[in-house]
Amino acid sequence: MFTYIIIGIISIIGIGVLVSCKKNTNKETAEKTAEQNPYMQMRKMALDVTAEQLDFKIPEDSIKVYGIVTDLDMDGGTATIVTYLTGDASIYLSSGGGFIGAGQHESVRKVTKKFVENGHLISFKGEKFENPELPTKGNANFYFLSNMGKTRITESMSKMENGNSEYSKLFEELNIVMNEIRLKSGK
Numbered sequence: 001m002f003t004y005i006i007i008g009i010i011s012i013i014g015i016g017v018l019v020s021c022k023k024n025t026n027k028e029t030a031e032k033t034a035e036q037n038p039y040m041q042m043r044k045m046a047l048d049v050t051a052e053q054l055d056f057k058i059p060e061d062s063i064k065v066y067g068i069v070t071d072l073d074m075d076g077g078t079a080t081i082v083t084y085l086t087g088d089a090s091i092y093l094s095s096g097g098g099f100i101g102a103g104q105h106e107s108v109r110k111v112t113k114k115f116v117e118n119g120h121l122i123s124f125k126g127e128k129f130e131n132p133e134l135p136t137k138g139n140a141n142f143y144f145l146s147n148m149g150k151t152r153i154t155e156s157m158s159k160m161e162n163g164n165s166e167y168s169k170l171f172e173e174l175n176i177v178m179n180e181i182r183l184k185s186g187k
């Protein structure tokens with residue numbers, strides 16, 4: 001079911017199939033493609049945002065997750081879902097498309113805030129990381145952004161879809177966010 005939501009999001013946004021990520025053999029063509037597709041830059045910015053940049057105040061004596069950036073392997077491409085405690089939400093696709101600013105819709109803000117709040121408890125199971133790598137085949141990477149640093153959890157998407165993972169609920173809530181973005185992108 002979750003796979004159908006992800007596929008629906010991609011087709012509604014009008015991106016097409018993510019498999020179109022071809023390898024360029026010509027260096028000039030590769031550089032031009034990088035200029036035209038800001039995916040990696042946007043993903044980096046999403047992962048590097050601070051609570052202060054979001055105008056989110058965290059008391060000094062507490063630990064708080066203010067954002068979750070999730071990368072999903074999409075059979076040769078990647079979908080990155082950006083969610084912040086402010087309710088801001090976006091989807092970036094490695095093929096170059098996406099939906100930015102979905103948090104302007106109250107229904108998206110509501111489910112996004114709930115997703116990030118609930119992800120706070122799971123974030124402590126993550127490991128600190130140096131490089132935010134793209135997910136390997138069939139996996140999802142959840143990147144938790146907090147005032148105490150960043151952690152990552154990697155899990156098999158099929159395990160989460162089938163309810164065989166301790167992160168299945170997190171994945172289910174992510175799909176609720178993506179579905180709400182899909183519904184609003186169709187308007």
